[in-house]
Amino acid sequence: MLDEKAKKALLLKIPHPLNICGVSHDGVINGFTLSWMTQASFKPPLIVIGVRQDSRSHALLKASQQFAVSFLEKGQQDLAKTFFQPQEKVGDKLGTVDYTLGEATGCPILTDALGYVECQVQGSLEKGDHSVFLAEVIAAGVYREGEPLWLADTKWQYGG
Ligand SMILES: Cc1cc2nc3c(=O)[nH]c(=O)nc-3n(C[C@H](O)[C@H](O)[C@H](O)COP(=O)(O)O)c2cc1C
Secondary structure (H helix, E strand, O other), X not given: OOOHHHHHHHHOOOOOEOXXXXXXXXXXXXXXXXXXXXXXXXXXXEEEEEEEOOOHHHHHHHHHOEEEEEEOEOOOHHHHHHOOOOHHXXXXXXXXXXXXXXXXXXXXXXXXXXXXXXXXXXXXXXXXXXXXXXXXXXXXEEOOOOOEOEHHHOOOOOXX
């Protein structure tokens, strides 16, 4: 039988970055705070992200099969906070920040980020409360140097 306490304690020890994932479909754009992300292959360059099934972003990402990740810098917790809440509840999250639309995907990229990757989904698995998307990095850009923001740098938790 699964020891729930042990499972939670250990899964919370998995290190995560804290970034913003931008999505776009049919002229509708949105973004959400993304911590469940890791690299999965060098060649081709693949990453894996976990996306909440009941989110607006999930529907957009599933429809377009594309997304862009803006990499936050240490100290940019406020930007992460802006994208915590569902669009349904807080309205247009992108209305409060500067962004551009990625050339490869049309997905929103935060201007204040360290840089970005644009991704094309190659496969997905919808098994739990989050879906897993495996995606190829098809474009990338570095805006400036800086230390990445880690979930562990903040008081927030997402996992367990
Ligand atoms: C610290 C933190 C980390 C988060 N990480 C993720 C994540 O990795 N994947 C995800 O789908 N949602 C994550 N969320 C929740 C999303 O930000 C939230 O579901 C999203 O804002 C939904 O917005 P939408 O309905 O406008 O798409 C995280 C939330 C917090 C507070």
